[in-house]
Amino acid sequence: xxxxxxxxxxxxxxxxxxxxxxxxxxxxxxxxxxxxxxxxxxxxxxxxxxxxxxxxxxxxxxxxxxxxxxxxxxxxxxxxxxxxxxxxxxxxxxxxxxxxxxxxxxxxxxxxxxxxxxxxxxxxxxxxxxxxxxxxxxxxxxxxxxxxxxxxxxxxxxxxxxxxxxxxxxxxxxxxxxxxxxxxxxxxxxxxxxxxxxxxxxxxxxxxxxxxxxxxxxxxxxxxxxxxxxxxxxxxxxxxxxxxxxxxxxxxxxxxxxxxxxxxxxxxxxxxxxxxxxxxxxxxxxxxxxxxxxxxxxxxxxxxxxxxxxxxxxxxxxxxxxxxxxxxxxxxxxxxxxxxxxxxxxxxxxxxxxxxxxxxxxxxxxxxxxxxxxxxxxxxxxxxx
Numbered sequence: 001x002x003x004x005x006x007x008x009x010x011x012x013x014x015x016x017x018x019x020x021x022x023x024x025x026x027x028x029x030x031x032x033x034x035x036x037x038x039x040x041x042x043x044x045x046x047x048x049x050x051x052x053x054x055x056x057x058x059x060x061x062x063x064x065x066x067x068x069x070x071x072x073x074x075x076x077x078x079x080x081x082x083x084x085x086x087x088x089x090x091x092x093x094x095x096x097x098x099x100x101x102x103x104x105x106x107x108x109x110x111x112x113x114x115x116x117x118x119x120x121x122x123x124x125x126x127x128x129x130x131x132x133x134x135x136x137x138x139x140x141x142x143x144x145x146x147x148x149x150x151x152x153x154x155x156x157x158x159x160x161x162x163x164x165x166x167x168x169x170x171x172x173x174x175x176x177x178x179x180x181x182x183x184x185x186x187x188x189x190x191x192x193x194x195x196x197x198x199x200x201x202x203x204x205x206x207x208x209x210x211x212x213x214x215x216x217x218x219x220x221x222x223x224x225x226x227x228x229x230x231x232x233x234x235x236x237x238x239x240x241x242x243x244x245x246x247x248x249x250x251x252x253x254x255x256x257x258x259x260x261x262x263x264x265x266x267x268x269x270x271x272x273x274x275x276x277x278x279x280x281x282x283x284x285x286x287x288x289x290x291x292x293x294x295x296x297x298x299x300x301x302x303x304x305x306x307x308x309x310x311x312x313x314x315x316x317x318x319x320x321x322x323x324x325x326x327x328x329x330x331x332x333x334x335x336x337x338x339x340x341x342x343x344x345x346x347x348x349x350x351x352x353x354x355x356x357x358x359x360x361x362x363x364x365x366x367x368x369x370x371x372x373x374x375x376x377x378x379x380x381x382x383x384x385x
Contacts, residue, residue: 001062001158002027003048003191008057010040010047010215017043018054019215025208030185030192032206032223034199036238040215041195045161048193049084050077061158078107083152084161087168089144091136097123098132101151108155122154125184142173149181153188160185160192166201178204199239203227211235233282233364243333244284246366249275259283259363264328265307270358275365282364287336289360292323292346293353305356309333311346321345325354 003025010018018040025031033041046052047067048059056069061082066075083104091100098119105115123129126146139147145165152160166174166181182205185192194205202209202223209223219231230236237244250267251258257274259281261267274281295308312332313324323335323346335354346352 004060006058009055028189029207032202035212039212081158083157085165087164122150162194236284242284249279263331284362287334290335291355309354
């Protein structure tokens with residue numbers, strides 16, 4: 001069923017953690033709430049589940065109003081037809097796997113025969129068929145999370161809420177389970193809200209992405225669109241790996257903006273208007289969009305935004321190589337290149353031609369109070385995409 005959140009406000013004491021938030025999730029879609037710790041994403045889904053009471057706003061699933069602060073409607077959690085999977089699994093250690101999954105059906109007074117059938121079906125769905133009598137304390141972390149998911153699905157919820165369910169797992173298992181989870185969600189067609197601070201999960205799982213900060217929506221859209229076209233310096237920095245620095249507009253023409261460069265690079269020329277002369281701007285570029293070549297292999301003067309640098313760090317990361325390049329004036333940037341056969345490999349100390357293509361630069365005007373330094377910083381949530 002579709003989920004509508006309208007002008008939601010939630011506070012803990014005098015601290016407002018969700019500020020006038022409105023979200024629409026289409027029937028059968030998976031929406032990802034992404035943001036740093038304390039941004040309000042978990043508080044949002046707890047309000048949807050009925051575990052927190054908002055100050056105001058409206059929550060509707062299908063045609064059923066679950067909360068409306070204006071008219072005093074607040075349906076209790078056990079009558080909202082929702083399931084929630086928590087970060088901590090919340091598996092009862094004194095119960096078997098089957099008893100854990102069966103528990104919400106027992107609370108709903110479902111007949112014993114039907115309970116057994118639905119528990120079997122739910123465990124089959126998550127790849128734990130035959131685990132009914134297994135002791136919960138004998139499970140691995142990945143198996144516990146599958147049990148928690150089976151328990152959430154066994155009641156056939158209209159909306160599934162997932163609060164960082166994979167964050168306690170190791171990297172390889174997390175990568176495997178996120179794709180299994182996405183395939184399962186699509187197969188069941190259950191409307192889902194997934195909370196995470198992990199860029200990889202957002203890209204792998206979401207039909208739509210909502211980035212939050214300080215209780216507000218900063219940007220929303222398809223994950224690939226948000227990744228390729230971040231709407232602010234914060235989104236560019238948070239969603240992915242970037243080299244980012246602060247600069248100023250040096251000149252403006254009819255079609256281009258000239259921005260002070262970085263390191264030994266004097267200036268950038270970018271299409272579009274980013275303010276008047278002197279405007280403070282944030283400039284970002286992803287490490288994989290920077291091009292490297294050896295001096296003499298190309299005429300650096302003919303390249304766009306090119307500077308001669310030197311390699312200060314080179315690390316092989318499977319199919320990729322990560323470099324740190326000194327581009328002059330005490331400034332370094334990170335670059336990611338392919339490690340496949342035929343690709344360049346540069347050693348520490350090698351001179352390199354560094355090109356920062358204008359169509360790969362993200363430029364965002366920023367307030368004067370945000371200006372701190374022109375030194376680039378490379379930041380990431382998890383992976384280098």
